[in-house]
Amino acid sequence: KAGVTQTPRYLIKTRGQQVTLSCSPISGHRSVSWYQQTPGQGLQFLFEYFSETQRNKGNFPGRFSGRQFSNSRSEMNVSTLELGDSALYLCASTGGAEGYTFGSGTRLTVV
Amino acid sequence: KQEVTQIPAALSVPEGENLVLNCSFTDSAIYNLQWFRQDPGKGLTSLLLIQSSQREQTSGRLNASLDKSSGRSTLYIAASQPGDSATYLCAVRSGNTGKLIFGQGTTLQVKP
Numbered sequence: 001k002a003g004v005t006q007t008p009r010y011l012i013k014t015r016g017q018q019v020t021l022s023c024s025p026i027s028g029h030r031s032v033s034w035y036q037q038t039p040g041q042g043l044q045f046l047f048e049y050f051s052e053t054q055r056n057k058g059n060f061p062g063r064f065s066g067r068q069f070s071n072s073r074s075e076m077n078v079s080t081l082e083l084g085d086s087a088l089y090l091c092a093s094t095g096g097a098e099g100y101t102f103g104s105g106t107r108l109t110v111v
Numbered sequence: 112k113q114e115v116t117q118i119p120a121a122l123s124v125p126e127g128e129n130l131v132l133n134c135s136f137t138d139s140a141i142y143n144l145q146w147f148r149q150d151p152g153k154g155l156t157s158l159l160l161i162q163s164s165q166r167e168q169t170s171g172r173l174n175a176s177l178d179k180s181s182g183r184s185t186l187y188i189a190a191s192q193p194g195d196s197a198t199y200l201c202a203v204r205s206g207n208t209g210k211l212i213f214g215q216g217t218t219l220q221v222k223p
Contacts, residue, residue: 006154033211043200043213056208090154092211099145099160100202100211104153 004103006091012109018079021106025072025093032074037088081110113138117214132186132217134201139179146175146186147200191221
């Protein structure tokens with residue numbers, strides 16, 4: 001079966017701009033989670049969506065938001081980009097008690 | 112608050128050696144624990160998933176154990192190969208929600 005698909009793979013944005021990242025989970029998976037990975041902080045949980053509802057949220061400022069559509073695809077938005085938002089953004093999906101499957105990530109560079 | 116620690120942070124071994132990576136967590140009330148592999152600049156590849164009721168899982172040359180009472184998990188890699196060189200991450204899921212708590216990872220280099 002197809003894995004978790006994240007688009008785009010790479011992005012370069014300027015400070016102050018906003019960006020939208022997309023994630024398509026494995027077919028049948030209703031839970032989608034987002035993580036930020038940086039060299040200094042490692043992998044940090046952003047938020048989780050389940051059946052179009054945000055079920056859990058990490059400790060990130062309100063500039064980070066997300067949503068999930070009825071087909072379980074999810075988008076993550078970051079507004080007013082800062083240099084410190086440069087990171088690898090990873091999306092993961094699960095069908096329940098099984099483990100998480102991660103996508104290849106979106107590498108965001110803010111200049 | 113759940114915290115996950117992995118030691119060592121880096122490890123370099125000659126090819127063919129058996130090795131153990133360690134993961135410890137502070138709250139034993141976990142839902143499951145998952146080991147991942149990450150190659151530079153790539154996403155995470157799941158290696159093994161251990162449910163809270165299980166003691167170990169095996170896949171090929173990999174064996175992961177879980178001891179909830181002591182808050183520890185180990186990943187055993189047998190007969191290491193250069194292709195095993197990567198960063199290995201341990202992640203704990205504390206409930207039936209999407210929040211995984213990750214360790215900082217162990218970067219493994221296997222020299223030919």
